[in-house]
Amino acid sequence: MSTARSAQRRPAETVPTTADAGLTITVRTGSGSGRTLLSAFDHALHLAGVADFNLVTLSSVIPPGSRVRNVDAPLAGGHGDVLFAVRAEAFAERPGDVAWAGLGWCADETGAGLFVEHHGTSEEQVATLIETSLADMQATRDHDYGPVSMTLASAVCVDRPVCALVIAAYEVATWRDAAPAAAPVREEEQVSDAGHGRVGPRSVHGHSVTSAEPSEPPLHDDEVVSSRSVPVPEASRSAVARVTVETHVDAETARDYYRLYRQSFSGIETLAVARHMLHESEFLEEMLDPRVHKYIAWGHGGEAVGMTTLTQDLATVPWISPQWFAHHLPEHSARQAAYYFGFALVHPDHQGAQVLRAMIEPMALEVMRNRGVVTWDMCAANDARGFGQTYMKLLEAFGDVTTEVIDRQTYYAATYHGPRTDDPAAAPHEEGSS
Incomplete structure (x- = not known):
């Protein structure tokens, strides 16, 4: 019972020509x-x-x-x-x-x-x-x-x-070889794994993943795996102890986050025609992709209570067209200042504007510093509940910004109840048909 097939593309070896091979x-x-x-x-x-x-x-x-x-x-x-x-x-x-x-x-x-x-x-x-x-x-x-x-x-x-x-x-x-090279971890840089209360290097089934942290990690494929803390807005401090920005989370922690995601978004499955819930594999790909920044809000008990995602690489968002952005926002696209706000979730036990604000404020400041444009999508059910206006008000609080609707999608349904009971001759007749 085979469940996986593999294929490889194998290049020639890369060998230096002007120096003795070292590593x-x-x-x-x-x-x-x-x-x-x-x-x-x-x-x-x-x-x-x-x-x-x-x-x-x-x-x-x-x-x-x-x-x-x-x-x-x-x-x-x-x-x-x-x-x-x-x-x-x-x-x-x-x-x-x-x-x-x-x-x-x-x-x-x-x-x-x-x-x-x-x-x-x-x-x-x-x-x-x-x-x-x-x-x-x-x-x-x-x-x-x-x-x-x-x-x-x-x-x-x-x-x-x-x-x-x-x-x-x-x-x-x-x-023995690695320990002396490890830099001491400052208390404010430690990362707690959601749902486990662990602090320190994160592990994937025994495969430890540590990170070196630059002060401003870029959104590029060659970046270092990192976690950095951002200030918590004063209005959110009663609900949120800290907010971290993760470029990469390990698979075990990502599974913990997926449970939080399911708890927060499960209701949308019966409210929206379009699928808004990511499959677990899709969610894990986002969590493991360093091009997608994860803004995590942590409660005072050390648990993850909210998450938002932000990316400058529009190719990571499968349901949008990067070509639209390149055509309509050429200046922003050329300097990687077109951002996409993927999703925002808050644990059902911690619903409230304080948690949402704690995550959206550092996102908004990131976009503002780059004089960027941030876009997002929302189903009609959530728009009717006021989430669209909430996001706009939060984003508008941090700078001189213009918000607008850039696209809409309407789903139609035609429900048949049986054959027509009136004169069939009255049915629409296609021109040229016999």
């Missing part, structure tokens, strides 16, 4: 399945030969003197050792759905270069994203790192959740 970075793939998305991820790690390491996710920069090559054999190391790596993963949980993940890279003659990680639903989509990202990143640095190489993996869901994984292993260290 050897090995690229591995795995397409796993399991009864849960988490166990599918673990199975993919196992098939890639790295299941028993604690993972430390790196930003996607290749140091000079490095050699990048594809390897199928398990990675050598002890159980629980630390593995520094760059990785891409994609999930699917509905029969017939396909998950594609890919790492792409380029390097100059010294071996210095860049990695990018992408995921999607087709090989062409992921390959195009990799090519585009690396082209932009080389242009930003005004440096030619040479041709693009990439490794892709896919998994097809048959009857159980699947995960496609591509991972670039930089180096393995024991805890």
